[in-house]
Amino acid sequence: MTNLPEATQKKLGLVIDLDTCVGCHACVISCKGWNTENYGAPLSDQDPYGGAGSGTFLNRVHSYEAKPKDGPAQLVHFPKSCLHCEDAPCVTVCPTGASYKRVEDGIVLVNEDACIGCGLCAWACPYGAREMDAAEGVMKKCTLCVDRIYNENLPEVDREPTCVRTCPAGARHFGDLGDPDSDVSKLVAARGGFDLMPEMGTKPVNKYLPPRPKDQMVGEIDLLAPLLKPVAEETSGFMAWLDKTLEKI
Amino acid sequence: MGYQQPSVDTSPKVSDEIRQTTCYMCACRCGINVHMKDGKVAYIEGNRDHPVNKGVLCAKGSAGIMQVNAPSRLKAPLKRVGPRGSGEFEEISWDEALDIATEWLAPIREKNPEKLAFFTGRDQSQSFTSFWAQHFGTPNYAAHGGFCSVNMAAAGIYTMGGAFWEFGQPDWDHTKLFLLFGVAEDHDSNPIKMGLGKIKARGAKVIGVNPIRTGYNAIADEWVGITPGTDGLFVLSLIHLLMKAGKIDLDYLARYTNAPVLINGDKNSPEHGLFLRDGDGKPLVVDRETGKLTAFDKPGVKPDLSATHRAAGVTHKPVFHMMAERYLDDQYAPEAVAERCGIPAKQIRAIAGEIARVAFDEAIELDHEWTDFRGEKHKTMTGRPVSFHAMRGVSAHANGFQTARALHVLQIILGTVEVPGGFRFKPPYPKPAEAHPKPHCGVTPGAPLDGPHLGFVQGPDDLMLKEDGSPARIDKAFTWDNPMSSHGLMHMVISNAHAGDPYKIDTLFMYMANMSWNSSMNTKGVMEMLTDKGEDGEYVIPRIIYSDAYSSEMVAYADLILPDTTYLERHDCISLLDRPICEADAAADAIRWPVIEPDRDVRGFQSVLCELGARLNLPGFVNEDGSQKFADYADYIVNHERRPGVGPLAGFRGDGTEFGRGEVNPEQLDRYIENGGFAVSHIPEGANYYKPWNNAYQDWAVKTGLFDKPHPYLFQLYVEPMRKFQLAAEGHGDRQPPDHLREQIKSKMDPLPIWYETDQHGNDGFTVNALTQRPMAMYHSWGTQNAWLRQLHGRNPLYLPTKIMREHGFEEGDWARVSSPHGEITVPVMEMAALNDNTVWTWNAIGKRKGAWALKEDASEANEGFLLNHLIHELLPAKGDGMRWANSDPVTGQAAWFDLKVKIEKVAAPSESQPEFAPIKSPVGVGPKELKWKVGK
Numbered sequence A: 001m002t003n004l005p006e007a008t009q010k011k012l013g014l015v016i017d018l019d020t021c022v023g024c025h026a027c028v029i030s031c032k033g034w035n036t037e038n039y040g041a042p043l044s045d046q047d048p049y050g051g052a053g054s055g056t057f058l059n060r061v062h063s064y065e066a067k068p069k070d071g072p073a074q075l076v077h078f079p080k081s082c083l084h085c086e087d088a089p090c091v092t093v094c095p096t097g098a099s100y101k102r103v104e105d106g107i108v109l110v111n112e113d114a115c116i117g118c119g120l121c122a123w124a125c126p127y128g129a130r131e132m133d134a135a136e137g138v139m140k141k142c143t144l145c146v147d148r149i150y151n152e153n154l155p156e157v158d159r160e161p162t163c164v165r166t167c168p169a170g171a172r173h174f175g176d177l178g179d180p181d182s183d184v185s186k187l188v189a190a191r192g193g194f195d196l197m198p199e200m201g202t203k204p205v206n207k208y209l210p211p212r213p214k215d216q217m218v219g220e221i222d223l224l225a226p227l228l229k230p231v232a233e234e235t236s237g238f239m240a241w242l243d244k245t246l247e248k249i
Numbered sequence B: 001m002g003y004q005q006p007s008v009d010t011s012p013k014v015s016d017e018i019r020q021t022t023c024y025m026c027a028c029r030c031g032i033n034v035h036m037k038d039g040k041v042a043y044i045e046g047n048r049d050h051p052v053n054k055g056v057l058c059a060k061g062s063a064g065i066m067q068v069n070a071p072s073r074l075k076a077p078l079k080r081v082g083p084r085g086s087g088e089f090e091e092i093s094w095d096e097a098l099d100i101a102t103e104w105l106a107p108i109r110e111k112n113p114e115k116l117a118f119f120t121g122r123d124q125s126q127s128f129t130s131f132w133a134q135h136f137g138t139p140n141y142a143a144h145g146g147f148c149s150v151n152m153a154a155a156g157i158y159t160m161g162g163a164f165w166e167f168g169q170p171d172w173d174h175t176k177l178f179l180l181f182g183v184a185e186d187h188d189s190n191p192i193k194m195g196l197g198k199i200k201a202r203g204a205k206v207i208g209v210n211p212i213r214t215g216y217n218a219i220a221d222e223w224v225g226i227t228p229g230t231d232g233l234f235v236l237s238l239i240h241l242l243m244k245a246g247k248i249d250l251d252y253l254a255r256y257t258n259a260p261v262l263i264n265g266d267k268n269s270p271e272h273g274l275f276l277r278d279g280d281g282k283p284l285v286v287d288r289e290t291g292k293l294t295a296f297d298k299p300g301v302k303p304d305l306s307a308t309h310r311a312a313g314v315t316h317k318p319v320f321h322m323m324a325e326r327y328l329d330d331q332y333a334p335e336a337v338a339e340r341c342g343i344p345a346k347q348i349r350a351i352a353g354e355i356a357r358v359a360f361d362e363a364i365e366l367d368h369e370w371t372d373f374r375g376e377k378h379k380t381m382t383g384r385p386v387s388f389h390a391m392r393g394v395s396a397h398a399n400g401f402q403t404a405r406a407l408h409v410l411q412i413i414l415g416t417v418e419v420p421g422g423f424r425f426k427p428p429y430p431k432p433a434e435a436h437p438k439p440h441c442g443v444t445p446g447a448p449l450d451g452p453h454l455g456f457v458q459g460p461d462d463l464m465l466k467e468d469g470s471p472a473r474i475d476k477a478f479t480w481d482n483p484m485s486s487h488g489l490m491h492m493v494i495s496n497a498h499a500g501d502p503y504k505i506d507t508l509f510m511y512m513a514n515m516s517w518n519s520s521m522n523t524k525g526v527m528e529m530l531t532d533k534g535e536d537g538e539y540v541i542p543r544i545i546y547s548d549a550y551s552s553e554m555v556a557y558a559d560l561i562l563p564d565t566t567y568l569e570r571h572d573c574i575s576l577l578d579r580p581i582c583e584a585d586a587a588a589d590a591i592r593w594p595v596i597e598p599d600r601d602v603r604g605f606q607s608v609l610c611e612l613g614a615r616l617n618l619p620g621f622v623n624e625d626g627s628q629k630f631a632d633y634a635d636y637i638v639n640h641e642r643r644p645g646v647g648p649l650a651g652f653r654g655d656g657t658e659f660g661r662g663e664v665n666p667e668q669l670d671r672y673i674e675n676g677g678f679a680v681s682h683i684p685e686g687a688n689y690y691k692p693w694n695n696a697y698q699d700w701a702v703k704t705g706l707f708d709k710p711h712p713y714l715f716q717l718y719v720e721p722m723r724k725f726q727l728a729a730e731g732h733g734d735r736q737p738p739d740h741l742r743e744q745i746k747s748k749m750d751p752l753p754i755w756y757e758t759d760q761h762g763n764d765g766f767t768v769n770a771l772t773q774r775p776m777a778m779y780h781s782w783g784t785q786n787a788w789l790r791q792l793h794g795r796n797p798l799y800l801p802t803k804i805m806r807e808h809g810f811e812e813g814d815w816a817r818v819s820s821p822h823g824e825i826t827v828p829v830m831e832m833a834a835l836n837d838n839t840v841w842t843w844n845a846i847g848k849r850k851g852a853w854a855l856k857e858d859a860s861e862a863n864e865g866f867l868l869n870h871l872i873h874e875l876l877p878a879k880g881d882g883m884r885w886a887n888s889d890p891v892t893g894q895a896a897w898f899d900l901k902v903k904i905e906k907v908a909a910p911s912e913s914q915p916e917f918a919p920i921k922s923p924v925g926v927g928p929k930e931l932k933w934k935v936g937k
Helices: A026-037 A118-126 A162-166 A183-191 A217-228 A235-246 B065-066 B094-112 B126-136 B149-159 B187-202 B231-244 B250-256 B318-325 B334-341 B345-361 B400-413 B489-497 B522-530 B553-557 B605-615 B632-637 B666-672 B693-706 B721-731 B739-748 B804-807
Strands: A014-017 A059-066 A074-081 A099-101 A108-110 A172-176 A207-209 B016-021 B033-039 B042-048 B078-080 B089-091 B115-122 B168-170 B177-183 B207-208 B223-225 B284-286 B293-295 B309-311 B314-318 B364-366 B381-383 B386-390 B423-425 B505-512 B544-549 B560-563 B572-574 B586-591 B678-682 B768-773 B799-802 B815-819 B824-832 B839-843 B903-909
Touching: A014 A183, A014 B149, A026 A059, A026 A074, A026 A162, A026 B042, A108 B016, A118 B544, A162 A172, A162 B089, A172 A183, A172 B115, A183 A207, A217 B231, A217 B345, A235 B250, A235 B318, A235 B572, B016 B586, B042 B065, B065 B505, B089 B345, B094 B115, B094 B505, B094 B544, B094 B605, B115 B489, B149 B400, B168 B187, B168 B386, B177 B345, B207 B345, B223 B345, B231 B318, B231 B345, B231 B400, B250 B400, B284 B505, B314 B318, B334 B345, B345 B386, B386 B400, B386 B423, B489 B505, B489 B522, B522 B553, B544 B553, B586 B666, B605 B632, B721 B739, B739 B815, B799 B804, B799 B815, B804 B824
Parallel strands: A014 A207, B115 B505, B177 B207, B177 B386, B207 B223, B505 B544, B544 B560, B768 B839, B799 B824
Antiparallel strands: A014 A172, A059 A074, A099 A108, B016 B033, B033 B042, B078 B089, B078 B560, B168 B423, B284 B293, B309 B314, B364 B381, B572 B586, B586 B678, B768 B903, B799 B839, B815 B824, B815 B903
């Protein structure tokens, strides 16, 4: 068993906008690239040119179809990585102390030197956000790019997780969710951001912004139809309207 | 265990060096920072200063590192030793390879230059490769536009002097309503995603018109799950509603379009339907002030949209009259089109209402003073913040040209092109069709062609026909079958060459075009044509030279392979002469440069052409003393001048400070590298909207070298060149179409947009629409089978709508036999609810041939993966009239991939997708069993 800190000074995390994510996987591959070269062991790939290939990813995008009672089906792209929970079950279950939550910013990390690859944390995580690296035998997970966000070798503007920096649609936001005045906290408040599976009691730091209501236009037909009132029923009437209107230009 | 926290190095060294170049994982041309460690590529991210992507990067871009280390990279020039298609080669030296190529090509050039067909696929150096082909002297050159998107490009340029895709963009900062048409997840990739992000952040609305609700359409606020091929009809219905309600911009139509231009109404005249013109050839309008006929561009003229002109007993009406007569007709009422389009009439009305509301009730004014080409000053710029964009889906039908035309007419009647909040061109556009070259086919043995191959015809006189009326080009581009085929017809080259129709060729030379697999219709047939032998035992297509960086399926079908480099190992220019990286507010171009050196015996294809051109003594490639003019492509990029002072790169010319025009600067590439791989020149404020008519923009464009004199023009709601082809079909003029094409030309070359159902002959029993699209993470990503990307999209089931799943009793994991009039495939299926009820689709080009791309034979792509291409033929089913009609747009020749109709039946699961093909021998072996790619220590 490993203890969680009693409190953290910040709650750094991601806010992911499901109304904007187009499911392009840019975040997935940028993450793969940075974390293959940086923190800990590389993210390896088994049988990368055979079968279907199977490698370690710290962030994946899933797609789900939603079928509203009225209106057409929808497709929701759902990026998922470690949510850096306040009550992280993956930490408390760790037998060696390898999994831990940082006091200064709340990031949940794995100390690979101490990880024995037992996999208990992956079982404990209700989100399936941890992946065992098959080549290295250690548990890999989102580090919130802890080696970027404070990195003095990077320009200040680049001190953010690589998935946020690369997201073409701007669907990913990074900041301190413990500070109610931060941009991310304000965004969560404005857009009704929600916790993933709150019933699990993990108190995830990452938040999701819900898709806005869709396919509402036909319902607004009474407001929109008057805009299309014909200027005339016949073509000759239209030409008369045209003449009259041109006089006014 | 008590709380313990190890220390973490939060400031590790990121890299030794950043080298900035241009991505080539797709057509988007983003700027990238390549982080180097120990001289190796360690990490790739977007370049924040770059005009295209401003720091972001898609999955393809970040996966570039797996492109550079791909096991499928070719290693050395190859000479075929086994039969074609076997994949049996021997490695040879570059000297030997170039000797062979010279030995084959030199005699052709001396006697019959047209016996070389040189076609480049997804080539980003078309202004260079076409220059080479022109100097060789063959008329047979084109890139892949004909099987991709020529409908959209040609419709845009003929209508408004610019098109969708990277030729223009919505005004993302001001638009309040965005309509996105057509299947395909991308183009251009990151800018659209960035733009959607901006729109979403403002809470503006997105309407997606697409049978498939994936990708961008998944985040659309309103989804229109249209029946494929009916977009044009839907758009004409919107035009009907908006015109009828008077929700059109009359001032814009009168000033900036040919709506007021008078059309010759004399039915007996050989000029019936052409513009009335003055003695200088200028189209005439009626001036509202004087009521007199006046040249359209006379200072002070107020063109009248309504007035007709009566002379010699004939009434000549303006274009706008003809539009009213056509589009106010109830055949375009929502109720009349709803069923065919698969869209409720109510939804069509609601969308038209929303467009009207935003365009007119939410109009915006920018405080920019500007002067138009008639000399009139405007205090502000009016914007109608409705913007449109279209993907290749609308393009890939045999009615795609007219559909794209209809879409542009819709934009124009709303007054929303080149205005704030609307659709904006990127330099070198706007540029009207008549300012582009016309096509050329004048062959002289041993000498260059008489001009550029491709261009924009203005009438029958510009067709590429021999004196006997037969096609001058192997692909039959610019003939009566498809007069406005501005991009050529790459998809017809192999079948025409095989058939010897219109003539036989000697050497087929191709670059980056996977013709024996996913880039051809009728894939199996193409393989047979490439390997077919005549009675003499020789191959029907005698010689094939192919250049590719990777072990693609096409490699096995060539006799000589010229291995190209990867994109990080080469020089390139993303040129204003070609398809640059401009933004609506700036002209910009870019380079690639070798951020790493190849570790194989490979050479950049363009550098190889510099040497081959010299060996063949092509005038553009040798000095006066006959020596090689350009040592390599980099030398050409810097020193070639297309016109005095205008070269492949616009930036850092002369003393290094000039943009656009300027002397050759030997230091130019260094300046580009210092500047992050690109150069930008911003369009001044006040010149950056209303560009086709804005004096300040026209002057800036001349100064920048985009053109040599100001060229203001009117948007062509009515395309006069199309009417000229109709006149010929009606019997006017000396150049006459063959009789069997007269009806087609009369009906399809309508100068005002129409919609027609594409030819359904032979489709009895085949009722389901079948489409393909590339996934976003692979769109236009032609390089290799990328180890990271294939984990995202290693499988491509056939997605079936819920209705078809239920009708046939399909369950997840079942297989289906899918047949068309041309063939059948057997493939795995999967349900998708967010899909048009009568449409099935799959991801394109996931399926791979065993032995290609350095994949193991058990790779999912080579087992469950499949291509729909097997179901699509380049010709339509026989009609019994003794002829075979092309499966393409009768205006442009664009391949009609998306007209495919199929029948679906449940079958027992086979061992793998059908048809299956024998493995080809890999010239590069297979990839490793495991990857742990970390280059730093």
